[in-house]
Amino acid sequence: MQWRANRSKGVTVSDAQVDAAAPRPREQWTGQVGFILAAIGSAVGLGNIWRFPGVAYENGGGAFIIPYLIALITAGIPILFLDYAIGHRFRGSAPMAFRRLGGKWLENLGWFQVTICFVIGLYYTAVIAWALSYFVFSFDLRWGDDPATFLTADFLQVSDPGISFEFVPGVLIPLAIVWIATIAVLAAGVAKGLQRANVIFLPLLVVAFLVLVVRALFLDGAAEGLNALFTPNWEALGDPDVWIAAYSQIFFSLSIAFGIMITYASYRNRKANLTTPGLVVAFANSSFEILAGIGVFATLGFFAFQQGVAIDELEGLTGVGLSFITFPAIVSQMPGGPIFGALFFGSLTMAGFTSLISVMQVVSAGFQEKFGLSVRQAAIRVGGVAAILSILLFSTTTGLLALDVTDQWANNIGIVASAILTSVLVLWVLRRGPELRTHLNAVSTFKVGRIWLVLTSVLAPIVLGYMLISRIVTLTVEGYGGLPGWYIVALGWGSIIAMLIGTFVLNALRWRQDPDKFTPWPSYPPGGAAATTGRNASDGGAS
Amino acid sequence: MTATAIIFLVLAIVLVWGGLIASVLFLRNRPELEQYPAGGDDDHREDDAPIIHDT
Numbered sequence: 001m002q003w004r005a006n007r008s009k010g011v012t013v014s015d016a017q018v019d020a021a022a023p024r025p026r027e028q029w030t031g032q033v034g035f036i037l038a039a040i041g042s043a044v045g046l047g048n049i050w051r052f053p054g055v056a057y058e059n060g061g062g063a064f065i066i067p068y069l070i071a072l073i074t075a076g077i078p079i080l081f082l083d084y085a086i087g088h089r090f091r092g093s094a095p096m097a098f099r100r101l102g103g104k105w106l107e108n109l110g111w112f113q114v115t116i117c118f119v120i121g122l123y124y125t126a127v128i129a130w131a132l133s134y135f136v137f138s139f140d141l142r143w144g145d146d147p148a149t150f151l152t153a154d155f156l157q158v159s160d161p162g163i164s165f166e167f168v169p170g171v172l173i174p175l176a177i178v179w180i181a182t183i184a185v186l187a188a189g190v191a192k193g194l195q196r197a198n199v200i201f202l203p204l205l206v207v208a209f210l211v212l213v214v215r216a217l218f219l220d221g222a223a224e225g226l227n228a229l230f231t232p233n234w235e236a237l238g239d240p241d242v243w244i245a246a247y248s249q250i251f252f253s254l255s256i257a258f259g260i261m262i263t264y265a266s267y268r269n270r271k272a273n274l275t276t277p278g279l280v281v282a283f284a285n286s287s288f289e290i291l292a293g294i295g296v297f298a299t300l301g302f303f304a305f306q307q308g309v310a311i312d313e314l315e316g317l318t319g320v321g322l323s324f325i326t327f328p329a330i331v332s333q334m335p336g337g338p339i340f341g342a343l344f345f346g347s348l349t350m351a352g353f354t355s356l357i358s359v360m361q362v363v364s365a366g367f368q369e370k371f372g373l374s375v376r377q378a379a380i381r382v383g384g385v386a387a388i389l390s391i392l393l394f395s396t397t398t399g400l401l402a403l404d405v406t407d408q409w410a411n412n413i414g415i416v417a418s419a420i421l422t423s424v425l426v427l428w429v430l431r432r433g434p435e436l437r438t439h440l441n442a443v444s445t446f447k448v449g450r451i452w453l454v455l456t457s458v459l460a461p462i463v464l465g466y467m468l469i470s471r472i473v474t475l476t477v478e479g480y481g482g483l484p485g486w487y488i489v490a491l492g493w494g495s496i497i498a499m500l501i502g503t504f505v506l507n508a509l510r511w512r513q514d515p516d517k518f519t520p521w522p523s524y525p526p527g528g529a530a531a532t533t534g535r536n537a538s539d540g541g542a543s
Numbered sequence: 544m545t546a547t548a549i550i551f552l553v554l555a556i557v558l559v560w561g562g563l564i565a566s567v568l569f570l571r572n573r574p575e576l577e578q579y580p581a582g583g584d585d586d587h588r589e590d591d592a593p594i595i596h597d598t
Binding site: 028032061062063065069223226227229230231232269270271272273276277279280282283284286287289290293442443444445446521522523526 | 544551559566576579581585
């Protein structure tokens with residue numbers, strides 16, 4: 001990378017010089033394995049550990065595997081392939097890829113995905129900072145006998161809903177550490193930063209979590225926990241909500257439809273197999289979810305056994321409650337608890353971090369391409385602004401509530417809308433499905449048939465559209481978590497409005513290098529003239 | 544554990560982890576295509592990018 005070469009010489013190159021030079025060679029993964037590890041690291045995140053087990057348990061237990069696998073095959077994998085095709089064919093992060101695909105107006109969709117990632121990065125870091133703190137707390141079981149009170153009163157010092165600038169040092173310091181690590185990884189680039197972080201942390205995560213699962217299986221009551229998770233409730237399959245839960249789990253778990261996989265695929269070389277590694281990534285992600293289900297429910301079985309209650313009487317089986325209240329309580333009661341706690345919170349931290357860097361890479365790459373920034377400039381500027389906002393919003397006494405509301409809206413409204421828009425605009429309005437299918441098949445060893453087009457252009461928008469509309473209705477009619485209406489409007493809908501404003505502003509700004517000087521390869525239709533993009537440069541205000 | 548729960552535990556593992564193993568084997572057997580359409584040259588690799596000297 002140029003910046004490294006420059007730095008080693010102790011000189012700086014002015015922006016003008018950078019501009020005058022030919023476009024930087026695109027960064028690349030070092031190979032197929034590097035890409036697969038990074039993509040798995042992105043997909044395996046907090047949701048695999050704290051969301052899947054509880055969702056499976058509440059939606060049919062063993063029977064959930066049926067809608068879950070159907071959702072994986074009919075929606076998860078097809079949308080993953082769609083992301084790969086867009087990023088790989090148009091060789092750019094989301095804004096540049098969509099710009100090359102459909103022109104300036106479609107670039108908006110790319111920026112919408114960038115702003116979603118930016119907002120998610122702000123609070124995702126905070127959760128990783130908590131996990132990092134709890135990793136340290138594990139060694140002396142600092143949460144004591146009442147982890148719920150410890151979390152809200154002692155650790156986070158949660159106050160009433162509002163905007164406070166009363167900082168909590170116990171959160172601020174680990175949050176700053178996570179941001180510094182994130183910026184360092186982004187600044188080191190795709191191969192030496194993102195890929196290397198995943199090569200280190202992903203195997204470490206799998207080993208740590210395997211040790212945890214094996215330990216959990218030998219706890220008293222583990223069998224009861226697994227009975228609760230795997231005994232099928234067939235009636236659940238007749239409930240549409242269970243099917244929606246399966247599609248939601250798959251959709252949110254795979255890191256699809258908000259720019260990550262577009263960006264990651266753009267760093268593969270042109271002659272790179274896309275779909276077959278995609279299958280490996282998708283099944284690896286689900287494999288980790290099954291492993292997490294076994295580990296979490298064996299542990300919950302132990303907890304129920306200790307309390308002398310049934311599993312269905314336990315509370316806090318998903319999310320923050322499971323990780324930061326239920327698990328600490330269990331760790332306190334367990335022989336060798338500190339080691340178990342360190343394994344759990346260490347796993348949570350690593351799983352979260354490898355996802356976080358992928359989320360922030362979307363933002364960093366978008367800025368690099370549009371504003372001609374070097375890898376390091378983008379990492380420091382984007383990461384620096386994000387770190388400040390993140391610390392202002394989420395290391396204060398109101399951080400937990402802000403996080404909960406922002407997460408609800410960014411995911412259930414932002415990402416779902418982004419997926420629907422991608423399908424409708426790219427496949428229906430621009431009718432580029434056949435081109436993208438041809439692209440996948442021209443470079444990949446696992447061929448996709450017409451069914452892929454049907455799944456991504458018909459089934460996906462229907463299921464996701466239902467999810468979006470029903471969520472909007474619920475949030476509008478019932479509100480969220482009993483929080484005051486003004487707070488929901490400010491942080492929930494407010495974050496969506498902020499994303500949209502960011503989208504339009506970033507889209508309107510000038511490209512430093514013409515993104516439209518580009519010919520997709522292979523040409524479409526096959527054998528025909530280099531087709532489709534390379535749209536007219538006047539359409540974009542490119543210099 | 545009950546027999547039903549064991550069956551579904553095994554089923555989940557076989558289907559999902561089996562899917563992972565099958566896709567890894569598929570990838571190992573067919574890591575890349577033997578023939579690609581003409582063209583499609585890559586940029587320089589990032590590690591052999593030209594170095595800018597200050598003099």
